[in-house]
Amino acid sequence: MSNNFSRASFGSQATPKVSLRAVLLALLITIPNSYWLMINWGPSGYGTGQSFPTVSTVYFNVIFVVLVLMAVNPLLRSIRNFYRASFGNPQATPKSASLTDAELMVVYLLVSIASSIAGHDTLQILWPLLTYPIWFASPENEWGELFHRHMPDWLTIKERSALATFYQGDASLHTAQHLQLWMTPVLWWSALIIVLTCMMFCITILIRHQWVNHEKLSYPVIQIPLHLTENGGRTLLSNRLFLLAAILAGGMNLLNGLHFLFPVVPGLGGSLYNLGQHFQTKPLNAIGRLPIAVYPFAIGMSFFIPLELSFSIWFFYLFHKISRVWGTMAGIGHLPGFPFLDAQSFGAWFCLGVSAIWLTRKFIARQVKNAFRGNNAELPTDDTPSGHTRYAIIGLIVGSIFILVFFKTTGTPIFSIIGYFTLFFALAIAITRIRAEVGPPAHDVPWRPDKVLVSFLGTRRIGAEGLTTFSMFHGFNRSYRSHPMPIMLEGFKVAQVRGLSHNRFIVAVILVTIVGTISSAWAYYSQGYYYGGAVYGEQAQCRWTYEQLKQWLINPQSMDVGAVSASGGAIALTTLLMVLRRRFIWWPFHPAGYALSLSFWNTSWYWFSIFLSWGIKAILFQAGGLRTYRRAMPFFIGLVIGEFFVGAIWTLIGIALERPMYRFMF
Secondary structure: OOOOOOOHHHOOOOOOOOOHHHHHHHHHHHHHHHHHHHHOOOOOOHHHOOOOHHHOOOOHHHHHHHHHHHHHHHHHHHHHHHHHHHHOOOOOOOOOOOOOHHHHHHHHHHHHHHHHHOOOOOHHHHHHHOOHHHHOOOOOOOHHHHHHHHOOHHHOOOOHHHHHHHHHOOOOOOOHHHHHHHHHHHHHHHHHHHHHHHHHHHHHHHHHHHHHHHOOOOOHHHHHHHHHOHHHHHHHHOOHHHHHHHHHHHHHHHHHHHHHHOOOOOOOOOOOEEHHHHOOOOOHHHHOOOEEOOOHHHHHHHOOOOHHHHHHHHHHHHHHHHHHHHHHHHOOOOOOOOOOHHHHHHHHHHHHHHHHHHHHHHHHHHHHHHHHHOOOOOOOOOOOOHHHHHHHHHHHHHHHHHHHHHHHHOOOOHHHHHHHHHHHHHHHHHHHHHHHHOOOOOOOOOOOHHHHHHHHHOHHHHHHHHHHHHHHHHHHOOOOOOOHHHHHHHHHHHHHHHOOOHHHHHHHHHHHHHHHHHHHHHHHHHHHHHHOOOOOOOOHHHHHHHHHHHHHHHOOOOOOHHHHHHHHHHHHHHHHHHHHHHHOOOOOOOHHHHHHHOOHHHHHHHHHHHHHHHHHHHHHHHHHHHHHHHHHHHHHHHHHHHHHHHHHHHHHHHHHHOOOOOOOOO
């Protein structure tokens, strides 16, 4: 199995179009997929939910969908052959009744984009946030007095009595009264999400050629679905290493699931053991929580990232633990926020985003100039057509105007809006670049733009209206684990590998963005009316978000010197790591590894699995070089597919039975 991304290696035909049936199939799947993602929170909150598919870079719900389609493909071929034999006419049915490799990848990409929009860090949080402070306001929390007046009427529902049926449950969304109740806020927020997502797609179109064709980035994340769909899956399924790994990982997940239900059954990996509990005396107790766990899918996904990145992730993660010990010994460990990992995380990611823009600036400037002159002479013949570039620029301009008007209407100061979305898009570009270059198994950025603005500028300059609106928008800015923009760029890479035309892909992305956004709202509110919005879905994030807003309003903050200093230090360190990595080929520390190590949530779960994968890959390279690495690839793909398939089944069983099942993703 080749690791070289070329059209020949995957048996693509010359520039096939993105088929209409693949797009329609993806749009159709998006609706039940949104329902799946929303119900994963559980009918009675987090404790009754399932594994979250969108906290890793490859979504297990999408892999499951592709596997089901691959299983159906032989049936479609049999039906085609039956019709041909019965009617004696080769043209009785379409020549290709089964889905092609390219069509399977189109479905994978579009459903992945839809999943990221309706994902764990996006609309799964946004929809509950809109009315949570209205229903749960009380004299004790003072939410009504503090910020209800700052919540625009067109973005929420302020009449508490109108929300009673939704929060109490045992009702249906599908009545004229209930649909009309939610129509205005849902449409306005949906418009914002669609505009923002399309703006990210416009940026992707502008950087596509530079990051896909010119720089030849590796795109490790799409190796798994590309190889999975090769020859309709027959290539992998005929590989013994793949089957062995899939059975091993799937068996581990099955055993852990049975252990969750019946503790008498022994578990095997997949659970967290806190090594930090053994460090009880100073200064080592500053290490805190140090989870050890073995997740086959994380080992498999980490196998495809560069060795220096996987090394840097676990090295810097342990380095941060040691820095806590040093802080205690130096007498500064008691400082609030020390060692300021959230602030460091922002600094590192922001630096990566700015550097990515800076290194691409000349190409983008030349592309823009040629697009409006109608001249493609300076661009390669396979580059983005000038029409695409013009539409992308126009889309960014129109989208920017929409955002300014949207948030200005809420009372947010102009400079806060510009600052917020400058940070938003810088982080989006950083995540997209890192995904394309090194493809980590997971990523999260704990500091969202409003927290950055508060730490750097203080609360007074943003204003109560801005703080309130940005808090309501927290649902699209939680940790950026389920981010649509990297998938869009990966889609253009897939188009190159499979030889797909871009025009229909661009239209398909816009369509799935619209369907994914609207269907996620339908899924959340229909389930909320049934189970009761007071207990269903995400509650803790809503409560935490508005409690933080309350503290900002009653205890105004000035600039946080410690956090600002930590961010500045992280920017300096990230810049230094980039310079050293460019100058010295042997330099072992990757700047993206530093940024990813600060992602306290996913790195805490998976650092040990990343360490194991790094060790195995290093040994394979040392023993047999690149050839051995390539021969081992099916095994590590099997680890991912096996655990994802069984894990998805556990999730679906839990949804059907309305009870929690074993979680391998948190």
